Amino acid sequence: MTNTIGASAAKTIERDVRPFGFRDKLGYMFGDFGNDFTFILQSTFFMLFYTNVVGIHPGHVGTLLLVARIFDAFTDVIMGIIVDRFPNAKAGFKFKRWVKWIAIPVAIASALMYMSFVADFESYTAKVVWMTATYFLWGSFCYSAINIPYGSMASVISTNPDDRSHLSAWRSTGANLANIVISTALPLIVYVTNEAGVSIISGDRMMWSAVVCSILAVFCYAGLYLLVEERVVENADAPKERVGLGKMLGTVLSNRALLALIVAALILLLAFMYVGGMLGYLFLEYFRDGRLQSPASFLALVPSLVLIVLSPWLAKKFGKAEVGITVTFLGGLIFLAAYFLKIESAAVWIGFYAVAMFCVNVFNFLVWAFITDVIDYQEVRTGHRDDGTVYAVYSWARKLGQAIAGFLIGASLAWVGFDSAIASQGLPQSESAVNGVYFLANVIPGVGLILVSLSLFFLYPLKKKMVEENVAILASRREAVEL
Template structure:
């Protein structure tokens, strides 16, 4: 009887990638943005207009928190990449189950209206800083890094990943639609003088509702997404992975040219778009004196881009993600610069410009998460190691830095133009010259920023359509070679029957690749 080489226990067969994964992944970002966008849109307004904190102090907190995130984000990425995972088990999905409750609780704590009654300004600052660090630097990091990295292991196909990116952005758009369209109707009211104000107690209830909704969304994600691209069980692969030290990992990631170009574009995008998002509340509340108009603005800016669920993958496949995003961002910049030149006084006309600009921004936003999976592939091509979570964590930190700079810039520029938070808290109107400068900030600065995003994508980001296709072919070739080397062979030179019987349908990504190459 011929001797055969024993084959390892096969990994569980996963169902093929499909709509269930895309919807599940969409709900993950729906959950993320119930707290992330709530913070982007209402955190500064709550602490300036309800609690009475100086805008510059809020901005300084946001910037300081991002410095801390430089350590917590990358640290979380390293933990996720280095923490042992049993054969066939999920590397990223498990973190959603562990962290969804803590991140929801931490978010709610940031908007407690009783903080406004603290007798000490210092006590108010301490509460603001402590709850923000708990949410942003610890809890949100611990769930967002694994969630974002998970896209690269749900499927190995670039087209599938583009669809995941679109569905993820759709989830974010749905959360943004609720927060921008529904929340203003809940949290804004008018005082006896007819001045629009933010109601602190209603803000607290709204924040708690968003936290509960976030947990529900995370549960939908957890139970509907599957990881299909797993690290291999070959002992030689594991030995090679152990030699890949943390220092080598960080060096490889930080010298990744594609990641550098994407980070530059992401910094400018987040700085510009979140600055705009932060200013929108002030524009409607102070410039147009009607906070509830924000609902109409949100719907105009968010509903038309939903067509991109269908169009974005088609455009990316035909022309390339980077090429499409470049044109979109240059167009967005032009729209907001024109709005500044016209100095619009009619709210509904400004909403039209805002809607057109938002549509252009959404094109990049709907595809941006597929950019990072292309960068992870590029990392594997040039270094031989994938380092999904570490690459994503560096990118995530850059996005958070853009968020912080946007928040800081919002606070500092409001202070610079003379925005009176005491008057806002008392329900009084701002001075006319302050309102004119407020309009300039909300249009010109984002417009210039969006133009710079387009230029960064074109000149600094190397992964245009042809290069992405070359990388995909290269990685498929490497995986095929590894699979051939790992196929157990009998004494007669034939693959064992057991191995032949463990094939997974062609529509599902390979589960048998080694840990280095997938």
């Protein structure tokens, strides 16, 4: 039976503002466009920059990613609590104000991670210190301070689950547009061929590309701030009940839907970020041309733009969870098939990759609507939304998946014999290392996606019917409040 603590009074109401519409969807898209001008840049090029340009051992880069994301367990959740409890004198700006405050700092912190002069440091320790300090500044502080409010914002833009599916689709469209720019255009800019005929990454070109991405991120955040309206606000007439931090975290962490989504998100991000991080190594070492990453990324991303229309329709007809279960299972099978076929043609492998990533992107276009369903479930259970805290716990799980992926990339590259010293000199890797890269780029994401499907099927309770029931419960509570 559903626990309905605090169900006697609606804790939230809707503001009397313009109806939800295209401006909100476009603005929310700009938010993730801005986020991913720094996030996708990091997931795609950070390790490559520090192994192949700066000369850091891949295991050291991977360890940094793991430790930093564990640290984010504290910064993300603390940021979520701050967002929920920081006094808000102006209704409708609970989340938007953080975008205004943090947009420029996060952009500067991102650019600092790719300064090419770091490769000229004589001390290996100094290189590691710069890498560590700038990464923590960007990821653990600035990015958390803008991403937690941005992600939480979706639950207050509209109460309609179909609107939220559209927001999730538009958010993912923003991410894909940034991904297209970074994964399709940047490889054509940052990869060059040296005098020995070996494809390498240019440190100077990487630095200036990062600066441009940071500038574009700030403009995108401005679009988010100006276009989106926060409609669901606290009910000023409702009795004020101050819930202790321990009790609040306890109710959040007892949310079955959140815990199941955390499991799925952790595995998904591990698989998704792992293949994204391995892509550059695959084309540089296995297919011998880093520039091939550009058409691969283009074909993996551009077809998915149709999902801005298709994914909300699929969610409405079949349910978000049901769609997610199906597409992640299919994506996993395709990656495993690519490995067992031992594809030697870059064009053929890119075809497999494009289809698998389309399946993954169907789920990615809906995943942000999953978290708004979880926030509704939290309010139905406890009478409190705890938007920021719920999203922060979920965000940390995603970051942990990214961290494990980053650590596994570094550790597994070392395991298959990849030599960063040889790479920084522009020399080819050993045959065993090259074959190992192919194994890693296909098997780990394939197994991971199948595990995501199974976790959603067996653990996640918010299938289509329950989501509709929760929306009806909350609507009836709000209708009882005199506006």
